[in-house]
Amino acid sequence: MTPINATPAAPPRLSDRRRFLRKYLQNRSLMVGTVILLIMALCALLAPWLAPYDPAEQYTDYALQGPSPQFPLGTDMFGRDQLSRIIYGTRLSFVVSSVSVGIALVLGTLLGLIAVTARGWVDNVIMRVMDVLFAFPFLLLVIAIMAAFGTSLTNAMIAIGIVYTPSFARVTRAAALNVMEQLYIEASHSLGASRSRLIFRHILPNIQGPLIIQTTLSLAFAILAEAALSFLGLGAQPPAPSWGLMLNEGRDFFNMADWLAIFPGLAITVAVLGFNLLGDGLRDLLDPRSHREN
Template sequence: MRPERGRWRATLRLLLSSPPSLFAVLVLLAVVVVALFDEQIAPTGFNEVDVSDRLQPPGAGHWFGTDDLGRDVLSRVVLGAKVSLQVGTVAVGFSLVVGVLAGLLAGFYGRWIDAVLMRLMDVLFAFPAILLAIAVIAVLGPGTTNAMIAIGITYTPVFARVTRAAVLGVREQVFVRASRSVGASDARLLLRHVLPNALPPIIVQTSVSLAFAVLAEAALSFVGLGTQPPAPSWGRMLSEGRGYIDLAWWIAVFPGLAIVVLVLAFNLLGDGLRDVLDPQQRSALEAARHRPGRRRRAEVRR
């Protein structure tokens, strides 16, 4: 077994030994399963209207109640999970690729490449995230695909800064200079030595950005700039349910809870990854994990 593979397995075991991280992983796996098999799980279609059954409270027939058009809220929440995950993963994937590439080049080469790329990122970073996303959608037009592009552009400078900072701390290490001295190409240095050692903060930032991307998609859909009706979106469902909050609270509460749980899971996962990937925190966690075992062995000896 490669040492790197064994190290990542040990990291995964340490991550799952934390109850908050384990909860986050289980929630995210559940959401992924729901998103993959949404049509089989949902009791009805997302746009099956039954006006005679409108505004029904949660009960045996409709576990999450029905909305103002008689549509099953549970089905729309289940089918909306795919939209949130799709927008979040595609948008963060776009910003991850572009931002990490920019950060690698800026941090590794420095000089004018660093100045040009980072000034461009600073221009994007100067705008509040949601305002920048709204500005991009104002140019491209509303819709799920354009929301992905807008959110991806918004978080690109974040990944660029995180990657650049990590690369600056790695590029002058002894193993990098030794590889350069024996004639290793820049591409090999970047992909085999610099990037793997810069991965921990990038991984943590990815988890945190996924949480913010889910919130950004919900916010854009809430104001009518993201996913368009009749497609189900948690943010759009919040917008539709706010007018009935006194009469039918369940229309807005259940999609709101879905957003809260998913964002909480991503944040808890980010906290757990930060702890297990930071050397000092990792040492403390490993010591705390093995301490009860040592006490039990000592008691057995007695």
């Protein structure tokens, strides 16, 4: 028999994985963003099977036809199916944003780690260069970079990556400085741990959260940047199914064929909303000060 005055046993704590999954499912912003991006990712991956027509095929007899059972989102001035072009545009937007943000992530993380570990004049030089890049308006700096290298989708990805590098450098440096102040870093250093060991064993694993959040939010801005460059004729070139290029092509026909601008604009809005919701949800989920377990 259990003694009357015995203290009841504490309920077993959930494992870290189950606790993380429960928080993930309870976060509405995170779930909505995940669903939106999963749907768009499937559209990008399965575009050849989901698109009813070739995005470059011209059906001149059906030019500027409004939404109908045959063309659910209408056709453009060349008779190209808008739905097919928007589906393929998902693939292009995801590729451009992923590559450009990947460039920024690698360069920014590397520069931030060099600044933290080297300190002194190296830190000052790196961060002052990042401040100079921050001082320029985003679009103006991208246009200047592309003017130097030429107009193409590849150069657009490189330019967007360079422009977003300072954001990752700052996030990396701030998070790494916080980690460097921890006692276990001092203990490892006093025991003779090399700089590379400190970076790969202690610093990088502990700054993954801020970098993941910054990456997710930057993907949203990269999609907007690609659309803006394509709209200005500096990104994807015709007949590429770019959302920004579709907006540019449809602006002259807005009064008579408003669907040419409405549907690509909605696609951009939904994609940016999905990444922003995912980023906000991850920020709440990965913040060690939130949702503490009792």
